Amino acid sequence: MSGGHDVAWRRAHERAVAEGRSFYIDPASGYRVFTELAHLERGTCCGSACRHCPYDHEAVPQHRKR
Ligand code: SF4
Numbered sequence: 001m002s003g004g005h006d007v008a009w010r011r012a013h014e015r016a017v018a019e020g021r022s023f024y025i026d027p028a029s030g031y032r033v034f035t036e037l038a039h040l041e042r043g044t045c046c047g048s049a050c051r052h053c054p055y056d057h058e059a060v061p062q063h064r065k066r
Pocket of ligand 1: 050
């Protein structure tokens with residue numbers, strides 16, 4: 001991932017969290033990405049290695065950890 005995209009999604013995430021939203025559109029891929037708020041509301045790790053995991057990817061299989 002390039003530095004430019006990296007900054008863009010960080011900004012998109014920060015804005016979404018500030019607005020209390022559960023997802024944002026990834027600037028590079030156009031996909032929906034769950035914000036940290038959505039994960040906190042869920043309460044447990046889904047094991048999908050989400051970008052904004054607040055649980056340190058605890059349910060993610062070892063081979064999928066980044
Ligand atoms: S992978 Fe991370 S973000 Fe996704 S649910 Fe598990 S903990 Fe939450």
